[in-house]
Amino acid sequence: MTKNVLTVSPYKYYVNGEWKESQSGQTIDILSPYLHEVIGKVQAITKKEVDEAIRFAHESQQKWAEASLQQRAAYLYKWADELVNMQEEMAEIIMKEVGKGRKDAQKEVVRTADFIRYTIEEALHMHGESMRGDSFPGGVASKLAITQRVPLGVVLAVAPFNYPVNLAAAKVAPALMAGNAVIFKPATQGSISGVKMIEALDKAGLPKGLVNLVTGRGSVIGDYLVEHEGINMISFTGGTNTGVRLAERAKMIPLVLELGGKDPGIVCDDADLHETASQIISGAFSYSGQRCTAIKRVLVHENVADELVSLLKAEVERLSVGSPEQESTIVPLIDDASADFVQGLVDDAVQKGATVVTGNKRDRNLIYPTLLDHVTGNMNVAWEEPFGPVLPIIRVRTDDEAVQIANKSEFGLQASVFTKDINRAFAIANKIDTGSVQINGRTERGPDHFPFIGVKKSGMGAQGIRKSLESMTREKVTVLNLA
Numbered sequence: 001m002t003k004n005v006l007t008v009s010p011y012k013y014y015v016n017g018e019w020k021e022s023q024s025g026q027t028i029d030i031l032s033p034y035l036h037e038v039i040g041k042v043q044a045i046t047k048k049e050v051d052e053a054i055r056f057a058h059e060s061q062q063k064w065a066e067a068s069l070q071q072r073a074a075y076l077y078k079w080a081d082e083l084v085n086m087q088e089e090m091a092e093i094i095m096k097e098v099g100k101g102r103k104d105a106q107k108e109v110v111r112t113a114d115f116i117r118y119t120i121e122e123a124l125h126m127h128g129e130s131m132r133g134d135s136f137p138g139g140v141a142s143k144l145a146i147t148q149r150v151p152l153g154v155v156l157a158v159a160p161f162n163y164p165v166n167l168a169a170a171k172v173a174p175a176l177m178a179g180n181a182v183i184f185k186p187a188t189q190g191s192i193s194g195v196k197m198i199e200a201l202d203k204a205g206l207p208k209g210l211v212n213l214v215t216g217r218g219s220v221i222g223d224y225l226v227e228h229e230g231i232n233m234i235s236f237t238g239g240t241n242t243g244v245r246l247a248e249r250a251k252m253i254p255l256v257l258e259l260g261g262k263d264p265g266i267v268c269d270d271a272d273l274h275e276t277a278s279q280i281i282s283g284a285f286s287y288s289g290q291r292c293t294a295i296k297r298v299l300v301h302e303n304v305a306d307e308l309v310s311l312l313k314a315e316v317e318r319l320s321v322g323s324p325e326q327e328s329t330i331v332p333l334i335d336d337a338s339a340d341f342v343q344g345l346v347d348d349a350v351q352k353g354a355t356v357v358t359g360n361k362r363d364r365n366l367i368y369p370t371l372l373d374h375v376t377g378n379m380n381v382a383w384e385e386p387f388g389p390v391l392p393i394i395r396v397r398t399d400d401e402a403v404q405i406a407n408k409s410e411f412g413l414q415a416s417v418f419t420k421d422i423n424r425a426f427a428i429a430n431k432i433d434t435g436s437v438q439i440n441g442r443t444e445r446g447p448d449h450f451p452f453i454g455v456k457k458s459g460m461g462a463q464g465i466r467k468s469l470e471s472m473t474r475e476k477v478t479v480l481n482l483a
Contacts, residue, residue, distance in 0.1 A: 001390050012195075016056040030097060039096050049214070061151070061153060068418055076176060079200055080112075080114075080187065088106065090200075095325065098189060099333075101327040101331070112170075123174075129146075154230055157171035170448070171468070185215075185221075224397045230348050233254045234254070234256070237292075243459065259459045266403075267304065276308065280391075281315040285316070285319055288332075299406060319369050321369070344399050345380050346372065348380045359389075372392045402428070413443075415437050415443065
């Protein structure tokens with residue numbers, strides 16, 4: 001039996017350094033995806049309480065912007081330490097709330113502390129620049145431009161369920177180090193993990209009002225937050241449909257959006273198939289494929305397709321299936337609606353002629369790992385993001401055909417290319433319309449200091465620690481007129 005660290009009492013939201021219950025008197029049930037029971041409740045706050053949180057954020061941000069980098073760093077170092085101290089408690093909560101294995105959940109918390117520390121160091125080593133006036137034709141030596149980066153104000157940070165701590169802190173930490181205040185809106189399924197992350201920040205003694213945690217129904221506060229005149233920048237990670245809607249409503253506010261993907265694994269006929277199969281399985285099925293960077297389709301040269309499919313089948317059938325408490329690779333999806341969607345993609349493919357190599361079995365919201373061969377362009381699974389453990393195999397005749405199919409997608413997050421020929425790898429990589437291309441490795445987010453970019457409907461703007469610091473600041477020029 002696991003120790004129950006969750007509570008039946010509703011969790012409070014966090015504003016101006018205080019934990020409060022909403023005046024709405026309403027809460028939202030958080031249902032465990034594998035226990036199938038309510039493991040906690042979070043506040044459903046009102047628009048008036050959103051106004052209050054944003055007002056406090058603006059008031060505190062003005063003084064915070066004047067604090068030195070070393071002063072800001074001191075609080076964030078303490079935050080990282082508190083997260084490490086709370087790692088076991090937080091891992092238990094992440095496991096129960098989003099169905100992630102405890103070891104992976106604990107790694108997420110430790111990785112988050114590392115992320116915060118690296119963010120501090122990166123911010124400490126970012127410097128402005130100066131420009132001489134006479135370096136331009138006709139310019140004058142008496143002018144000197146000094147460029148520095150200044151905070152934007154109040155950042156709205158909206159995090160997803162699948163990495164409820166790491167991808168939340170990946171927004172909050174750069175925002176704070178850059179001199180901003182933050183309104184943090186966790187995913188509803190992930191809110192308790194978000195509460196615990198902010199508890200660690202509160203223990204670090206961060207000045208009141210700088211970070212405010214808001215929980216509530218999207219139908220009540222979602223659009224209200226996005227359109228609020230007190231929000232100066234939005235960093236969002238989540239579904240593409242929500243991201244597109246957000247972009248339409250945000251208007252002139254700076255945005256960084258990390259959305260969905262349909263990452264292809266392109267397998268050439270000269271690839272090391274054993275290593276390729278290992279990378280594909282890890283990339284496609286870890287955490288049941290509930291990763292925006294999961295490999296979500298394989299485009300394999302027909303000459304090696306049979307051998308690769310045989311290797312993949314053997315690997316898939318070795319995957320552990322069950323509960324996150326047993327550290328299973330394949331765990332129940334986040335909710336029944338997600339499982340329904342994934343099953344619908346499989347059913348559509350089978351109806352249209354795809355071959356079920358293995359899988360196509362379901363128990364409530366637990367979808368067994370499914371490998372589909374002979375997938376064609378008229379099947380929805382060839383194009384739609386499942387966010388679940390289903391992998392379609394599309395056979396191609398040439399590298400160019402693989403690139404054409406890869407680029408036809410509305411998504412453009414990452415891609416993998418598997419080949420022993422480095423020149424061939426770069427030739428393919430240069431033609432793929434994605435933010436990143438992995439050569440002989442699975443698609444994945446990290447390391448966290450690498451630029452992380454989505455194009456087309458996979459997002460806009462860039463993340464990665466330095467890129468996030470830059471996106472949460474703007475350049476300001478002061479011109480010194482010398483005598």
